[in-house]
Every structure is written in structure tokens, then in C-alpha cells.
Amino acid sequence: MAIVLGPNRYGKAETRLVSVARDGETHTLTDLNVSIALSGDLAATHLTGDNSGVLPTDTMKNTVYAFAKERGVGEPEQFALQLARHFVSTQSQIDKAHITIEAYGWERLGPHSFQRRGDHTRLAAVTVTAEQEQVVSGVTGLTLLNSTASEFHGYPKDRYTTLPETRDRILATAVDARWRHLTADGDWAGSFAGALEALTTAFANTYSHSLQQTLYAMGSYTLSQRPELAEVRLALPNKHHYLVDLSPFGLTNDNEVFIAGDRPYGLIEGTVIRDDAPPAGVEWYL
The missing domain is CATH 3.10.270.10 (Urate Oxidase;)
Incomplete structure (x- = not known):
């Protein structure tokens, strides 16, 4: 060996x-x-200590x-x-x-x-x-929330499933995103501001049936608005908000009072790619 x-x-x-x-x-x-x-x-x-x-x-x-x-x-x-x-x-x-x-x-x-x-x-x-240059920009810790316009239902269920289906929920996430540039020169400030605006606009304007759907909408809209970008990679933790049971107090809860969950949380990850863009010169990670 x-x-x-x-x-x-x-x-x-x-x-x-x-x-x-x-x-x-x-x-x-x-x-x-x-x-x-x-x-x-x-x-x-590494092998001999020759520095x-x-x-x-x-x-x-x-x-x-x-x-x-x-x-x-x-x-x-x-x-x-x-x-x-x-x-x-x-x-x-x-x-x-x-x-x-x-x-x-x-x-x-x-x-x-x-x-x-x-x-x-x-x-x-x-x-x-010596042969190539690759630039990736991004953002982390961008916390976004829609107080409605989000559903989650129609998913498979087994003996361990307790989550109830919902037609109206809070959707919140802390965006961790990276986007690869097509070239190693450009208007970096303008590109960052534009990508950030595209991500937040898509989140706000997407009626969501799943956080996966929202991820794709955010990535695809960003690419449509920013022609200098080749691909967008996103990691979206689902910042769960749970309805508080107010029935012991004789009160109803019509999607008004929530507990903000900390952990565990769902984590949705994905890449949206411009199909005519050249592949990355070197591997890169979110």
C-alpha cells in the first residue's frame, strides 16, 4: 500500500x-x-520540512x-x-x-x-x-419574512408524520447566497446591489407552495435581471413559526400569534444555472 x-x-x-x-x-x-x-x-x-x-x-x-x-x-x-x-x-x-x-x-x-x-x-x-480567474459574490445572514402568501400541503405522509397541512403560514428564512460572475471584471458595487435587490424582490413577490419553489424563483429572477451572472447557489433555512395554542385561555388564534422556532430547522439548498453560461473554471462552494 x-x-x-x-x-x-x-x-x-x-x-x-x-x-x-x-x-x-x-x-x-x-x-x-x-x-x-x-x-x-x-x-x-509536508514530506521533509523544507520550507x-x-x-x-x-x-x-x-x-x-x-x-x-x-x-x-x-x-x-x-x-x-x-x-x-x-x-x-x-x-x-x-x-x-x-x-x-x-x-x-x-x-x-x-x-x-x-x-x-x-x-x-x-x-x-x-x-x-495562471490560466484563469473566477469571481463569486454573495450574501449571508439576509433574513426575510412573508407573513402570508405561503402554503405547504400535498406532501407524503407516513406513520411518523405529525405536521399538519397549511394553506396560510409565515415563510421566513436567512438567505445564504453566492453567485458566479461570467468575467473577472465589472461593476462590482452595482452588480451586488442589483443581485441583492433581485433576490429580495423575488422573495417578496413569489406566492410560495414550498421553500424549494421560492429558492428557484429567487435564483431564476436574479439571473434574468443580472446578465453578468452565470449561476446562483442558495441555502435557505426554514425559520419555522409555530401557532400558539390559545384554546386553554378560551381564545382563538387566526394566524396571529406564533412561537419563533430556533432549531431544528429545514434547510433547502439548490443551484440555478444559466444554460448557455460556460461552466465554472474551478470548483466553488456555497
């Missing part, structure tokens, strides 16, 4: 970067969490901060592309750089005052090799 080294990579995870762009008295705040993963000809360090091809992860962290000063940050996709291109072009032993960024939003209160926005986190993931 032979034992060999399989796929591997290494990098610096979760480098926190806060950048203040000072344009006179009006400042712009950027708040990022940057993770770097490099792969390539790294067998020697001649191992760029220190501390250097990767320093590069993030230096690039923020020298080049500015801008949109997370563009910043990730700059970092990934740098590592692939300057480190001959590295053939792939994967950069992921979480971007935390702040609302402006004044020229230099801000309030943290907690409704969602913007995401960007970039993979660069």
Missing part, C-alpha cells in the same frame, strides 16, 4: 482590515475580514495591510483579485490563490460617523491561476 500526499493548501485566515479613506472632512469606512489560501508545489514542506517554498502566512497578512495603503481597498471583489494576482505572479511555486472576503456594512451618520449595519454580510471569493 502506497501513502501519498493529497490536495493541500495553506494561508492566513481572517485578517481583519478596517480602512478609512479620508476625502477632506468626509470619510469612507471599509471593514473587511480577509482569508487567503495558496496551493501549488508545496510537497517538500524554501513556503511564503510565511505573516507575510500574507502584511500584504493585505500594505495593499490597503498603497492601492486602496475599493470593492471587495477587486481587492481580492489584486491580492490573488499578486501571490500567483510573485511566487513561482504557487499555481492557485483563493481569496475570500467578508465585508461588513456601515451606514453613514455624518461626514465621519457611522452605525454598523447588521442585516446582512457581503461576501466575495476569488480564485486565480
Whole structure:
């Protein structure tokens, strides 16, 4: 039996970067969490401890901060592309750089005052090799709720089924979505804002017979509105809301009073793809 080294990579995870762009008295705040993963000809360090091809992860962290000063940050996709291109072009032993960024939003209160926005986190993931570049954007923690216009019935039942069918329910979810771009250049800010608007519009306007149906409606509408995107991947937890039994108090409950469930929860996942789009150059995950 032979034992060999399989796929591997290494990098610096979760480098926190806060950048203040000072344009006179009006400042712009950027708040990022940057993770770097490099792969390539790294067998020697695993097999013999030879570190001649191992760029220190501390250097990767320093590069993030230096690039923020020298080049500015801008949109997370563009910043990730700059970092990934740098590592692939300057480190001959590295053939792939994967950069992921979480971007935390702040609302402006004044020229230099801000309030943290907690409704969602913007995401960007970039993979660069010598031959190709791939950009994926996304969002996590986007909590949406329809108080009606949702049903769930007609499902198979067995001896363990206790869930009653419903023709009117609350539908709520915390959207975790990623979308792959067709090219590695574009209007990143406009594309993100447009995709986010499409996702929320489709959720609000879909009369839902299942969360699976809503997932497909959100993905397909986003692709129809954003021609720069190749595919959308969605994970939608079903944030259950259960009717409270008010009968012990002599009261009826006409879909008015609910318990918001925490766990367990249903998790619906799926991908919606533009059928004429080229396949992803490298595998990517939600």
C-alpha cells in the first residue's frame, strides 16, 4: 500500500482590515475580514520540512495591510483579485490563490460617523491561476419574512408524520447566497446591489407552495435581471413559526400569534444555472 500526499493548501485566515479613506472632512469606512489560501508545489514542506517554498502566512497578512495603503481597498471583489494576482505572479511555486472576503456594512451618520449595519454580510471569493480567474459574490445572514402568501400541503405522509397541512403560514428564512460572475471584471458595487435587490424582490413577490419553489424563483429572477451572472447557489433555512395554542385561555388564534422556532430547522439548498453560461473554471462552494 502506497501513502501519498493529497490536495493541500495553506494561508492566513481572517485578517481583519478596517480602512478609512479620508476625502477632506468626509470619510469612507471599509471593514473587511480577509482569508487567503495558496496551493501549488508545496510537497517538500509536508514530506521533509523544507520550507524554501513556503511564503510565511505573516507575510500574507502584511500584504493585505500594505495593499490597503498603497492601492486602496475599493470593492471587495477587486481587492481580492489584486491580492490573488499578486501571490500567483510573485511566487513561482504557487499555481492557485483563493481569496475570500467578508465585508461588513456601515451606514453613514455624518461626514465621519457611522452605525454598523447588521442585516446582512457581503461576501466575495476569488480564485486565480495562471490560466484563469473566477469571481463569486454573495450574501449571508439576509433574513426575510412573508407573513402570508405561503402554503405547504400535498406532501407524503407516513406513520411518523405529525405536521399538519397549511394553506396560510409565515415563510421566513436567512438567505445564504453566492453567485458566479461570467468575467473577472465589472461593476462590482452595482452588480451586488442589483443581485441583492433581485433576490429580495423575488422573495417578496413569489406566492410560495414550498421553500424549494421560492429558492428557484429567487435564483431564476436574479439571473434574468443580472446578465453578468452565470449561476446562483442558495441555502435557505426554514425559520419555522409555530401557532400558539390559545384554546386553554378560551381564545382563538387566526394566524396571529406564533412561537419563533430556533432549531431544528429545514434547510433547502439548490443551484440555478444559466444554460448557455460556460461552466465554472474551478470548483466553488456555497
